[in-house]
Amino acid sequence: MMIWSVIDILICALVVALAMAALYAxxxxxxxxxxxxxxxxxxxxxxxxxxxxxxxxxxxxGAGLTGxxxxxxxxxxxxxxxxxxxxxxxIGSAAMGGVLILGLMMIVSSLYPIHxxxxxxxxxxxxxxxxxxxxxxxxxLNFRAWDTLLELAVLLSxxxxxxxxxxxxxSCGHAASLTDGLARVxxxxxxxxxxxxxxxxxxxxxxAFQAGAVLASAAVVIHLTGWEKLPRVGLxxxxxxxxxxxxxxxxxGLLPLLNGxxxxxxxxxxxxxxxxxxxxAAMVSIAGMLTLVYLGGHPHANWPIELVNPKEPM
Amino acid sequence: xxxxxxVVVIVPLLASLTCLMLPRLSDRLSLGTGLVQLITGGLxxxxxxxxxxxxxxxxxxxxxLGIALRADALAGALVLLCAIVSLAATVYARRYFTCVETRYxxxxxxxxxxxxxxxxxxxxxxxxxxxxxELLGLSAAALCTIGAAKTEALRxxxxxxxxGLVGSLLFLAGxxxxxxxxxxxxxxxxxxxxxxTPATLVALLLLSSGLLVKCALVPLHFWLPAAHGSAxxxxxxxxxxxxxxxxxxxxxxLWFELFSPVMxxxxxxxxxxxxxIAVIWGSLRALTxxxxxxxAAYSTLSQMGYLFVFIPVLxxxxxxxxxxxxxxxLVLFALSHGIAKAALFLGIGVIQLQxxxxxIDQLAGSAQRFPIAFFAIGLAGVALVGLPPSGAxxxxxxxxxxxxxxxxxxxxxxxxxxxxxxxxxxxxxxGAGFVTLGPEAxxxxxxxxxxxxxxxxxxxxxFGLGLGAASxxxxxxxxxxxxxx
Numbered sequence: 162m163m164i165w166s167v168i169d170i171l172i173c174a175l176v177v178a179l180a181m182a183a184l185y186a187x188x189x190x191x192x193x194x195x196x197x198x199x200x201x202x203x204x205x206x207x208x209x210x211x212x213x214x215x216x217x218x219x220x221x222x223g224a225g226l227t228g229x230x231x232x233x234x235x236x237x238x239x240x241x242x243x244x245x246x247x248x249x250x251x252i253g254s255a256a257m258g259g260v261l262i263l264g265l266m267m268i269v270s271s272l273y274p275i276h277x278x279x280x281x282x283x284x285x286x287x288x289x290x291x292x293x294x295x296x297x298x299x300x301x302l303n304f305r306a307w308d309t310l311l312e313l314a315v316l317l318s319x320x321x322x323x324x325x326x327x328x329x330x331x332s333c334g335h336a337a338s339l340t341d342g343l344a345r346v347x348x349x350x351x352x353x354x355x356x357x358x359x360x361x362x363x364x365x366x367x368x369a370f371q372a373g374a375v376l377a378s379a380a381v382v383i384h385l386t387g388w389e390k391l392p393r394v395g396l397x398x399x400x401x402x403x404x405x406x407x408x409x410x411x412x413x414g415l416l417p418l419l420n421g422x423x424x425x426x427x428x429x430x431x432x433x434x435x436x437x438x439x440x441x442a443a444m445v446s447i448a449g450m451l452t453l454v455y456l457g458g459h460p461h462a463n464w465p466i467e468l469v470n471p472k473e474p475m
Numbered sequence: 476x477x478x479x480x481x482v483v484v485i486v487p488l489l490a491s492l493t494c495l496m497l498p499r500l501s502d503r504l505s506l507g508t509g510l511v512q513l514i515t516g517g518l519x520x521x522x523x524x525x526x527x528x529x530x531x532x533x534x535x536x537x538x539x540l541g542i543a544l545r546a547d548a549l550a551g552a553l554v555l556l557c558a559i560v561s562l563a564a565t566v567y568a569r570r571y572f573t574c575v576e577t578r579y580x581x582x583x584x585x586x587x588x589x590x591x592x593x594x595x596x597x598x599x600x601x602x603x604x605x606x607x608x609e610l611l612g613l614s615a616a617a618l619c620t621i622g623a624a625k626t627e628a629l630r631x632x633x634x635x636x637x638x639g640l641v642g643s644l645l646f647l648a649g650x651x652x653x654x655x656x657x658x659x660x661x662x663x664x665x666x667x668x669x670x671x672t673p674a675t676l677v678a679l680l681l682l683s684s685g686l687l688v689k690c691a692l693v694p695l696h697f698w699l700p701a702a703h704g705s706a707x708x709x710x711x712x713x714x715x716x717x718x719x720x721x722x723x724x725x726x727x728x729l730w731f732e733l734f735s736p737v738m739x740x741x742x743x744x745x746x747x748x749x750x751x752i753a754v755i756w757g758s759l760r761a762l763t764x765x766x767x768x769x770x771a772a773y774s775t776l777s778q779m780g781y782l783f784v785f786i787p788v789l790x791x792x793x794x795x796x797x798x799x800x801x802x803x804x805l806v807l808f809a810l811s812h813g814i815a816k817a818a819l820f821l822g823i824g825v826i827q828l829q830x831x832x833x834x835i836d837q838l839a840g841s842a843q844r845f846p847i848a849f850f851a852i853g854l855a856g857v858a859l860v861g862l863p864p865s866g867a868x869x870x871x872x873x874x875x876x877x878x879x880x881x882x883x884x885x886x887x888x889x890x891x892x893x894x895x896x897x898x899x900x901x902x903x904x905x906g907a908g909f910v911t912l913g914p915e916a917x918x919x920x921x922x923x924x925x926x927x928x929x930x931x932x933x934x935x936x937x938f939g940l941g942l943g944a945a946s947x948x949x950x951x952x953x954x955x956x957x958x959x960x
Contacts, residue, residue, distance in 0.1 A: 268677045272655045280658055283540045307533045307542045311594060311606045314488065315613055318587045321495075322617025325580055326629075400495055408492050411485065417535075424481045426535035465579050466498045 169209060175202050189238060193231045200224030213366035214297045217358075221374040222451075229381050230455050233330055292432025293363040301368065302436045306425045310414065313407045313443060320403055320450040324464050329456035332387040344386040351379035359444050363433065369406075369440040373447025380452040396461050399449070406446025410439050477529035479522070480544040482515050483554060484593045491586035498579040502569055505582050509562035512589070516551075516558035523551040524950045538661035542600040545663075548951050549806060550596045553724055556810050557592050559935070560716050560817045563928035567821050568709040570925040571828065577622045584621070588614040588713065595721050601650045601660040604725065608646060608689070612639030615718055619706040631701035638688060638698040642722075645685030652678035662733060671737055679734050686729075689722035692746075692783060693753040696776050700760070703772035708824025711768060715775045716817035720809055723782055727805075730786070743790040750783025751889040758896035762903070767823045767833040770900060771816065774859060777893060778812045784886055785874060791881040803948040804873035810947075811866035811940050815858035818932035822852040825925055835904060840912035842905075847926040849908055854933035856901035858940075861894055866940030 179199040186192045200223035207216035284296050284304065291299035301309050355375040362368030383391065394402070413435055414425040427435045490508040494501035523529070529546040532538065546554070568585070572578045591610035598604050616636035620629055654660055656674045669675060684695075691699035703715050730738055757777025764770040785805040792798045825848035826841050827833040842849040861867035871890055878886035940947070 265677070268652075268674055269655075271673050272652075280539070287536070287540060303534060304536050304541050305603075308603055308606050311590075311603070311610055314491075314587055314590060315606070315610045317491075318584060318610065318614040318617055321580070321584050321587075322613065322620065325584075325617065325620050404492055404496055407488075408496075411488060411492070415485065418478060418481065423532055423535040424485070425533050463576065465495070466576070 172202060172206055172209060176206060190235055193228070193235060196231065197224050197228035200228065214368070214371070217366055217371045218374070221371055221378065225378055226374060226381070226451060226455060229378070230457070233455070233457070290429050290432070292427065292429070292434075292436055295362065295364050295366070297366065298362050298368055298436070302439060303427065303432060306410075306414070309443075310407070310410050310425075313410060313446065316447060316450045317403060317407060320453045323453050323457060324459045327458045328462060329453075329458040329460045330384075332384050340386050344382050344388070347382050348379050351375055351382065355379070355444065355448075359440055360437075362440060363437065369443040370447060372440075373444040374451055376444065376448035377451035377455065380448065381455055384452075384456070394460065396464065396466060399461070400465060402449040403446055403453075406439075406443035409442040413439055477531050477544075477546075479515065479519055480529055480531045480546060480597055483512070483519065483546075484544070484590060484597060486511055486515070487586045487589035487593060491583045491590065494579075494582035494586060498582075501579060501582040505565050505585070506569065508586065509558075509565040512558040513562050516555040519546060520548075520551045520555050520950065523548050524946075538599060539659050539664055542598070542603045543661065543663070544597040545599045546597055549724070549727070552806055552810060552947065552951060553596050553721065554593060556720075556813050557589070557596070557717050560813060560932070561589055561713065563817060563932050564709040564712050564821065566924055567712075567824070567928040570922050571707065571709055571824060572622060574622070581618070581621050584614050584618050588618060588718075592717055592721055596724065599662045601653060601662065601665070603660075605643060605647050605650055608639075608643045608685075608722075611718060611721070612636065612643060612689075615639070615710075615714060618710045619702060619714075621710065622707055625705075628705040631698075631705045634698055635702035642685045642688035645681050645688065647685075649678045649681030649683075649685060652681060662728070665733055669734055669736055675734070675737055679729070679737055682729055683726065686722050686726050690719050690726065690779055691776060692749050692779065693756060693776075694749075696753065696757075699776055700769055700772040703775060704766065704769040708768075708820055708827065711771070711824075712817040712820035715772065715820060716813040719775065719779055720813050723779065723809065731802075738790065740787070740790055743787040747784050747787035747886065750780040750786070751886070753777060753780030754784065754889055754893040755780075755896070758893050758900065761900045762896060764900075765834060765836070767826070767835055767838075767904065768820070770835065770904065771819050771823060774819075774897065774900070775812075775816060777897070778816070778859065781812075781871075781874070781890070781893065782809060784889060788874060788877045788881060788883060788886055791883060792877060793881075797877070797880070799951075800948070801873060801877050803951040804870040804877075806951055807866050807940065807944055807947065808870035808874075811858055811870065811936055814932050814940065815855045815865075815867070815936035818851055818929045818936060819855040819859065821929035821932065822848045822855065822926075825921060825929065828925075829921060835907050838904070838907040839910040842908045843911060845921060845926070847930055848921070851926070851929035851933040852908075853901075853905055854930075854937045856905070858933065858936035860897045860901055864941035865937045866944055867936075869941060869944050 176199070179195055179202055183192050183195040183199050186195055200219060204216045204220035204224060207213070207219055284300060287304070288294070288296060288299055291303040293299050293302070355372040358367035358375060359369060359372040360367075362372070413427070417426040417428075418424060486508060490504060493504055497504070519529070523546065529544075531544040532541060533544065534541045536542075565585070568581065569578070572581055587610065591607050591614055595604060595607035595611060598607055613636070616632050616639060619632035619635060650660070652674055653665065656672065656678065657665055657668050659665060659668075688695045699719075703711050706714060754777045757773045757775075757780060761770045761773035761777065764773055782805065785801070785808070789798060789801045789805065792801055823833055825845055826838075829845065830837075830841065858865040858867055861871045871894065875887045875890055878884065878890075
């Protein structure tokens with residue numbers, strides 16, 4: 162017990178220290194590095210708070226993909242942004258932030274003891290009807306599946322927004338034998354772990370979001386290595402890739418309406434299978450969307466369609 | 476189980492996915508979707524008027540474990556507003572974006588924004604509301620970048636996105652506070668439980684400030700003029716008419732249904748005071764704006780201010796019946812502004828598209844060249860200023876008489892000053908536009924479907940809402956929102 166509280170205090174101190182470093186380190190590159198480390202320590206914090214699903218997501222997305230994205234952006238940023246605010250303004254905002262943090266801490270401590278009895282009880286009571294045995298997956302894909310469907314729509318709109326911006330980042334193409342060999346090991350392993358996380362989600366921490374993020378990181382590795390031999394994703398395939406997850410989700414949700422039941426009301430005996438189906442499709446789409454976020458632009462200049470004549474009448 | 480609620484939220488989502496899959500069909504498909512939404516919205520408000528309340532437990536799980544959708548008169552009225560404005564903007568966008576590639580990029584995001592708006596209006600779950608706010612902010616910011624090659628537009632879109640995220644995060648912090656304190660996220664379950672605890676007060680502050688950022692109430696308004704002023708015209712119309720409005724709708728729900736035991740008259744007066752500053756400040760900036768779209772954006776700022784001025788007046792009204800009537804006036808004002816502002820932006824878009832700019836001092840001759848669009852702008856001005864017979868006139872009348880009734884004459888002064896300023900900035904536009912340039916032949920004809928949506932909306936705001944206000948008021952008075960006030 163004692164040893165754990167020491168470790169917890171260390172983690173807390175580390176989170177604050179890394180956050181400060183990520184904000185105030187002298188060079189932009191250092192700040193990015195500190196931010197990646199910060200993400201990893203936050204992931205450990207989630208694990209210590211008994212939220213392994215969040216820990217996984219934070220490690221993969223918060224530290225991994227975001228880190229890769231920031232590092233890529235560094236290549237396009239020449240120097241440090243100038244300090245915009247005056248000394249007095251910074252002191253003032255720091256003081257205001259401090260007061261806010263203290264106030265919030267006082268309020269949060271007034272919440273103890275947290276009574277999470279009723280909702281947790283409700284989830285565990287109806288768990289058997291959800292089709293999966295992991296409570297987080299039951300909440301995300303069954304009890305509150307509408308939230309998850311809308312989250313997919315959020316990701317879709319982010320991806321579509323990025324496709325509007327400009328051309329995707331060029332691969333820096335470090336086609337050295339070392340990176341090539343590393344990628345040959347990493348990519349199959351990442352794909353395998355994505356499948357494992359997806360399958361495991363029914364019983365244990367994991368699921369479509371984590372698996373999709375791991376798949377996306379496989380794509381990032383491929384992009385970094387600059388493999389030329391891989392076939393390019395065509396426009397139609399790209400659209401299908403983005404669509405398959407949300408479309409299947411909506412379709413499965415609409416079917417019960419034919420029987421006069423509610424939207425997204427899966428039949429109890431099929432629930433497990435349907436959830437796996439939805440999650441598999443969602444994983445593919447999420448991987449595609451996150452890869453686009455990393456690429457930061459469209460891989461095809463004429464997204465979303467091959468046009469014969471761009472000024473064609475309606 | 477009301478399937479109509481599912482139709483309202485799922486049709487735009489399906490439209491978005493289909494437009495992405497089959498881009499070549501998307502122009503026709505979007506028109507069809509807009510029509511379906513209008514019909515559904517009409518059916519919804521009709522059934523609400525006949526006393527049916529709508530409720531749908533998603534997944535068949537009771538609220539608390541699952542998420543529920545519900546519609547009362549307030550939600551129904553706003554669903555209809557959104558359906559009307561988005562149909563008009565859809566018809567308009569088909570002609571506005573002349574490049575076919577831009578249109579194909581536009582439609583999927585357009586319908587995702589619609590999905591977010593309808594899902595937000597119907598949701599009865601606090602966390603789900605956060606998700607809809609995220610979708611709203613992201614799709615709206617992405618739409619601002621459509622067809623924009625200019626760095627300026629991209630920069631304001633990015634700032635809009637950031638501000639939206641800050642608002643959503645504040646809202647999320649409030650949601651987590653509420654969940655920790657009460658152990659449920661369902662609005663129905665929460666309504667009876669809210670009590671005056673420190674955590675509840677902080678939650679109210681966090682939720683409110685998150686939404687106030689999205690409503691652009693002074694002093695959180697600085698992002699709005701750039702974002703609304705630089706987006707493409709149909710997007711500006713929807714941003715100004717609907718997106719800020721649904722955030723305000725959520726505030727109404729929170730303040731008058733959920734947190735009514737915690738709301739004090741001091742809080743209401745503070746909000747009203749900020750609203751009053753927004754009314755005057757927004758009007759003054761609109762008066763000096765150099766571009767038409769910027770003028771319209773600042774006008775949104777000041778018109779949103781009136782909605783907040785209503786709050787302290789309503790909170791001080793003594794008896795139930797006058798409160799319901801006052802609440803009806805508030806909703807009427809919101810609807811009227813939504814339709815009129817959309818008409819204004821669509822009308823400005825026509826001029827900007829043809830002339831290539833929207834600078835007010837170079838408008839001379841535009842009344843000659845675009846008679847329909849300019850007439851629409853004038854009519855929208857009538858509705859925005861609040862001249863009879865527009866809906867805004869009735870709403871402002873009610874606001875003034877109620878402020879006198881409750882002994883708060885200062886709100887009347889604000890309303891009258893704002894109205895005079897609004898009249899001044901519209902006369903400035905009309906004055907500039909009606910300067911004739913001599914016998915110059917009208918340039919190439921502008922398509923009817925580009926000009927008609929603005930005109931139809933402007934007529935609806937000026938005549939439809941004013942003359943049809945009585946029936947709308949009846950529906951709203953029946954609804955739970957007015958009842959629980």
